[in-house]
Amino acid sequence: MNPMIMDHPLIQHKISLLRDKNTGSKEFRELISEIAMLMCYEATRDLPLKEVEIETPVAMAKTKVISGRKMAFVPILRAGLGMVEGMLALVPAAKVGHIGLYRDPETFEPHEYYCKLPMDIVSREVYVLDPMLATGGSAVDAIQMLKDKGVKHIKFLCVIAAPEGLKALTEAHPDVQVYCANLDEKLNEHKYIVPGLGDAGDRIFGTK
Ligand SMILES: O=P(O)(O)OC[C@H]1O[C@H](OP(=O)(O)OP(=O)(O)O)[C@H](O)[C@@H]1O
Numbered sequence: 001m002n003p004m005i006m007d008h009p010l011i012q013h014k015i016s017l018l019r020d021k022n023t024g025s026k027e028f029r030e031l032i033s034e035i036a037m038l039m040c041y042e043a044t045r046d047l048p049l050k051e052v053e054i055e056t057p058v059a060m061a062k063t064k065v066i067s068g069r070k071m072a073f074v075p076i077l078r079a080g081l082g083m084v085e086g087m088l089a090l091v092p093a094a095k096v097g098h099i100g101l102y103r104d105p106e107t108f109e110p111h112e113y114y115c116k117l118p119m120d121i122v123s124r125e126v127y128v129l130d131p132m133l134a135t136g137g138s139a140v141d142a143i144q145m146l147k148d149k150g151v152k153h154i155k156f157l158c159v160i161a162a163p164e165g166l167k168a169l170t171e172a173h174p175d176v177q178v179y180c181a182n183l184d185e186k187l188n189e190h191k192y193i194v195p196g197l198g199d200a201g202d203r204i205f206g207t208k
């Protein structure tokens with residue numbers, strides 16, 4: 001299913017706390033991280049396994065370990081940074097790349113200001129992270145940057161999506177599996193998600 005909406009009760013409860021305008025930066029950061037960890041658990045459900053033999057203290061056992069492509073997490077700066085710790089808690093061996101984009105407040109177009117990726121990114125399964133998918137411009141551009149470098153296996157994880165952003169993303173990159181914790185109602189005239197949670201970057205870093 002694409003997009004996949006993750007409506008687990010724990011995720012939904014934590015999103016309600018995130019939305020509350022009285023939730024401060026410390027708690028907001030902790031919640032984003034916890035939600036990312038829960039999303040990571042679901043988004044890695046299709047990882048391939050291979051059988052290995054291990055000697056337990058009692059007997060030999062045929063058991064399974066993850067096989068196949070290694071992973072890389074690529075947060076879109078700044079707000080995507082809030083999701084990295086939760087993802088790494090479950091997959092500590094993943095490498096981390098960074099794509100810096102900011103959305104122009106007048107045109108709402110994304111502008112690139114930074115890109116640093118692991119050397120072997122092309123051979124990895126890449127999880128692009130951003131809590132907010134509004135118009136979709138930032139996600140579409142970040143994924144295009146990765147594809148231009150030769151990355152083939154990409155997933156996109158966001159906490160809150162607007163219908164407009166989901167449409168733009170799935171049309172531009174139909175091969176990318178999208179995971180989103182909640183699909184909100186619409187965008188307002190400033191292209192903020194309604195009801196949303198405000199500016200995720202500002203709330204994570206306390207810049208407003
Ligand atoms: O779908 P879009 O319309 O492109 O909007 C979503 C983008 O806007 C926010 O970033 P912002 O530009 O506020 O940068 P920040 O994370 O540094 O605050 C958010 O974190 C996304 O990257």
Ligand SMILES: O=c1cc[nH]c(=O)[nH]1
Nearest residue numbers: 134192193198199200
């Ligand atoms: O609602 C929105 C839209 C874009 N970026 C955010 O952080 N929040």
Ligand SMILES: [Mg+2]
Nearest residue numbers: 199200201202
């Ligand atoms: Mg912001």
